[in-house]
Amino acid sequence: MEIQLDRHSQTTLFEQIYTRMLDRMYQGEWPPGTKLPSQRKLAEQLGVNRSTIIDVLDELKAEGWLESKTGSGTYVAHNSWQTLFPRQYHWKERIRAGIHQPNLQTIQLINEYETKEIIRLGTGELSPSLLPTKQLEEVLQSISLDPRTIGYSEPKGHKALRHAVAVHLQKRGIQTSPDCILIVSGALQALQLISLGLLPQHSTIYYEAPSYIESLHLFQSAGMRLSRLRSGAENITYSKSQKHGLFYTIPTLNNPSGTILTEAERHDLYQHWTNLQIPIVEDDVYNELAFSAIPPAIKSVDTAGNVLYLGSLSKTVSPGLRIGWVVAPEPVVDRLADIKMQFDYGASSFSQLLAATWLASPHHETHMQQLRENLQQRATFTEALLAKHFHNIAVWQKPKGGFYIWLRFHQPLVTKALFLKLLQKGVLLHPGYLYDRDNHHHLRLSFAYASLPELEKGIDLLAQAVKAMTT
Template structure:
């Protein structure tokens, strides 16, 4: 984001006025559109409110903006001969389209992380920078000779990477696959997007866990799908709930995160997994297994995936490097029947002609050279230490204000407040104190829950962040 340059002689307020005038001229703020409030703009630019007031006064004096009591500050409609007929009303375009924006809570959290990078981040489902294999990736780039063609790659994905994944997934997770049954994607969300767009139609009924990460993804609503919920307890969702849902709504697909579920951390029991596969097979319902966390199992022995237990080809399996290795590589994979892979590959080619070969080449050497396996071992130890610090802090600092289940893997702890809490007000109080979390309502749960991630904060930030969060809770009555 643009910031005023304090090293130059031009006054800060004049820099701000010039910056806003440029944005108006370029059509980013069309005639009649609202400008940020003085206080909000001052906070985002890191200046005093009085400085923004001076900048707005400068623009008002030039006739570029106008203010009205109760209506805020707007771009004037008739400056320099510009009229709404000559400039597109970008507001109507932004509010149009079929692809919905992120939920307001998600946008608020991301905006705060952008303008306040020093905040203690219990919200992001991403590793802290010290847990990324940065040195290994740099070493691979320096020591391995990239001899590949830089033309468009196979839209299904770099063939050596797919071959490597076949071996890795069989060894680590007992998942049987072939090179032709794997599609390389830019991450789990692209896999989900391709599935919702290519295999389902508007009006189709799909079932998701409750609470569920899927609930926070507008792509499901954008695709016109009808979402039905499967409540999650300590052993995951109850497979028998599917029967009643299917009888009433004709469920077309199940979207599940069975191992160290996001956000609750629960693991679908083996008994329930077996029952689920049986029911799905009998009803002919495909299961999409989104599996970012199985390999993080703190005890070292990952619980079985649905895909490894699937004998009838009902499961579409999604994995990626994003949550447990290197989110910046943008490497994910989807395992599916060849007909499905072919359909999704065709759609993917229409979108971007396939991933860049360079990150796929890096990912292949990272996995094939045993570095990913080493990363997993180190990650389990580090995440377990962070989990223990977070649980200890929750007990010592939050006390009986919250209750939670101890996760055996993954990146998150799901907390329930033991008194009535307003999600929005609590988040607002937490942000004022420089700490962020994700309210439970983002995942479709009732108010009074929160997801606290222990992956992003440094070890020495965890108790400090919890203390600030507890202050926010005490302030929020």
């Protein structure tokens, strides 16, 4: 809620807030059933005393505009509305009826709080201080625009960028041509396109927990079933009814566990799923963040065209670019490109131009080298904090790269209550149950986002809360 308050006005703050709230309801911006922010939050957002907010809300309640529901908050009332206005549309009911499932509430809260001043202990992105801002600015300012490049993009994406990505992928052992590459607005969009473009309803998405994919709703919203494999790919019993599906994996620096599969494990996985004729989605967005050498991508041995490979610049260069890519057989890429055209007519040309120029410049390699060193230092620093606070109540693996430590408490104390408690203290957590439901032992810690003092303070607050729960 944003209101420009005029503190030098003849009109009192009460009247200014009252009028603006009434406007919102009158203009249909707050239809009946809308939940208002809490009093505390409103006071904070508007920079006024909480008592002023209480006065305004009481007045609006007295007039029948708002109603309180015990323990749940303040809502725009239904009754007064309908008599006053032509026919307010009942959005609330409509929203509930929509096809796409909402994000999990914990994730909605995370999305909301990630834009606020808070210590983010689990965030899966680079700290602003680790982004190559100056270098990107330099590249940006060197770009001269061609009228043709700022029109709609080709369905598969700008050719110069697809060329640059093809060259870039050689480092992963992948030989491909620009025709087999689709530029997407981040790897997440690739999953969306795959779910709507390549799979019939009631397909099964196989994966090994813990996995990033459990925190997403997109496959379920498209009518797919998630099926987690408890102990590796071997134990899947394949039946005719499961003919359609795919296997999702992050073989390098898994989100959230940080695991890196060996070359032999990759080979087995490839053989297993290819024999079952079930395609593999290889999510490889963290590969450039490994602290030492890693095996080639599964895609590099894919002679059967069975692997859909996903990459991105979001984890390494800038999430705001919204540039990722899919590598797949040409007819698959054509199909996904056709759907992307129906979704959003292609990725931003400016982002594509910037990404192509960036990848073709020496900036990228220099930046990556520096970034890996920085991440390594942050990992070491964070491990020292964990050793100090949690050495006898939790375990973890030494990070091999990327952003995450998959911290395991001996006791199942990572609950929504812990999440909310830390939120109150100004610390945002990513509980393990987002990636492995019913798991209350794990936390996904990120050493990539918070500053070092924030890491120190956040982990200290976490330790205090955990201590209070265990003693």
